[in-house]
Amino acid sequence: MRVPGRVNLIGEHIDYNGLPVFPMALQRAVRIVFRPRNDRMVVLHSSDERFPPVEFEIGPKIERWSQGSWGNYVKAPAKELACRFEIQRGFDGVLQSDIPVAAGLSSSSAIVNAVGLALAHVNDVLAEPGEFAGLMAEAELFVGTRGGGMDQAISLGAKDQSAAKISFNPIRIQHVTVPDDWCFIIADSGEVAEKSGSLQFEYNLRRAKCEEAFRVISTNLLKQGITEGLHESYPELCASLDTEILLYFAEKLLPETEHRCFRHVVTEAGRVEAAVERMLAADIRGFGDYMNASHDSLKTDYQVSTEVLDELVQVARDGGAVGARLTGAGFGGCVVALAERRRTRDVLGALRAEYYERRGRKNQMDEHLFIAVPSRGASVQVI
Ligand code: GLA
Numbered sequence: 001m002r003v004p005g006r007v008n009l010i011g012e013h014i015d016y017n018g019l020p021v022f023p024m025a026l027q028r029a030v031r032i033v034f035r036p037r038n039d040r041m042v043v044l045h046s047s048d049e050r051f052p053p054v055e056f057e058i059g060p061k062i063e064r065w066s067q068g069s070w071g072n073y074v075k076a077p078a079k080e081l082a083c084r085f086e087i088q089r090g091f092d093g094v095l096q097s098d099i100p101v102a103a104g105l106s107s108s109s110a111i112v113n114a115v116g117l118a119l120a121h122v123n124d125v126l127a128e129p130g131e132f133a134g135l136m137a138e139a140e141l142f143v144g145t146r147g148g149g150m151d152q153a154i155s156l157g158a159k160d161q162s163a164a165k166i167s168f169n170p171i172r173i174q175h176v177t178v179p180d181d182w183c184f185i186i187a188d189s190g191e192v193a194e195k196s197g198s199l200q201f202e203y204n205l206r207r208a209k210c211e212e213a214f215r216v217i218s219t220n221l222l223k224q225g226i227t228e229g230l231h232e233s234y235p236e237l238c239a240s241l242d243t244e245i246l247l248y249f250a251e252k253l254l255p256e257t258e259h260r261c262f263r264h265v266v267t268e269a270g271r272v273e274a275a276v277e278r279m280l281a282a283d284i285r286g287f288g289d290y291m292n293a294s295h296d297s298l299k300t301d302y303q304v305s306t307e308v309l310d311e312l313v314q315v316a317r318d319g320g321a322v323g324a325r326l327t328g329a330g331f332g333g334c335v336v337a338l339a340e341r342r343r344t345r346d347v348l349g350a351l352r353a354e355y356y357e358r359r360g361r362k363n364q365m366d367e368h369l370f371i372a373v374p375s376r377g378a379s380v381q382v383i
Contacts, residue, residue, distance in 0.1 A: 002031050002379050003111075003113045004110065004376075005028050005105040005155070006109075006150075007334070008023040009291070010291055011272040012268060012328075013304065014269055015168065019234050024158060028099045030096075030097040030107070032044075036089050037090045042055070042057075042074065043092045047095065054075075057090075060082045061079075062079040073111040077113075077116030080116070086123065090119070093118060095111070097110070102195065102333070103192075103333040103334050104333030106155065116132070136156070146203070149168055158175075159376055160374065161177055163175075164176065165276050169235075179282045182279075182338060183371060184336055184338055186327075186369070187312050187369050188333065190364065192332055192333075193329060199329060209258050216253055216254060234269070243266050250263060250266075260303070264297045274286075284322050304330030305330055309326045311355070312335045312351070313326065313337075316347055317337075352365060356368065
């Protein structure tokens with residue numbers, strides 16, 4: 001079985017607000033070779049010695065291990081599936097992954113999906129792909145980070161050579177072919193962004209701020225009779241009023257932090273729609289401009305960037321990228337840059353010289369700096 005990581009092209013920190021995002025799956029993936037068992041045990045070894053073997057019995061009452069333990073990503077889908085389906089069999093398996101860990105490329109959701117698919121396979125669980133992605137997103141909440149559904153959906157549903165606009169409630173995927181002469185480059189800062197560790201608090205805090213901002217704005221608009229009907233979600237709110245009007249009320253009604261978060265969310269939602277149009281029109285400069293604006297908003301309004309990520313973004317832009325931004329949850333991890341294919345060498349060269357060599361990290365370059373190949377989603381192979 002092969003389950004890919006992903007790079008988010010645009011639409012950061014808005015999936016958990018129910019708003020569409022625009023990622024693509026990567027050539028880097030988690031692979032699990034597994035054999036069904038006749039009992040309900042899962043025994044999973046990793047080829048990476050940083051991750052000790054995991055062993056537990058499947059059931060609806062599985063308890064979490066301590067925070068930061070990778071085994072929680074294995075338990076998460078087991079618990080979710082056991083709550084919803086007849087799960088009588090576990091598996092013995094070996095996991096191998098070439099997705100950089102804790103780098104914003106969704107190595108953890110790839111594990112959740114892979115274990116979920118293995119269990120579904122050995123227990124003959126049938127679910128629609130969208131429904132299964134939703135289940136896996138629910139499952140991952142077990143780890144304690146209140147994430148959205150982007151990572152699971154793209155990793156399961158991606159198509160070769162394509163990015164995908166993903167909408168939520170219910171999950172829908174619009175595939176968009178990446179133009180041949182566009183090249184996305186990923187550069188890993190090496191700053192660890194551990195979503196199940198210290199990042200968890202910051203991540204959940206921002207989500208809570210978004211929820212509070214939504215509550216204040218939507219109840220006020222209703223009270224004042226400005227919007228008709230009920231506005232129960234960000235997508236409904238964004239569809240019912242222009243961004244300028246929403247921002248006008250946000251400025252009047254919200255405290256500083258909630259205001260910044262709200263501004264990021266509604267402007268990022270607009271950038272996703274516009275950027276998808278730019279890719280469909282093969283307008284690389286237009287797409288790059290939205291990536292740049294997204295990074296600036298994540299830095300200034302959402303405050304999830306770091307000095308190192310800002311530096312990498314700047315080096316990529318100066319080296320000839322038409323756009324660059326942090327990707328994933330931030331607080332470290334990777335940036336994604338977009339360049340015309342004929343400028344790829346320039347951008348890679350600038351990143352090598354100005355970032356990796358300067359920091360004496362030449363030997364990590366192959367692992368940390370690579371071209372993102374838009375790849376297909378998960379597949380299970382029966383041998
Ligand atoms: C993490 C979460 C996603 C998403 C991103 C930020 O990767 O798992 O659901 O919220 O952060 O866009």
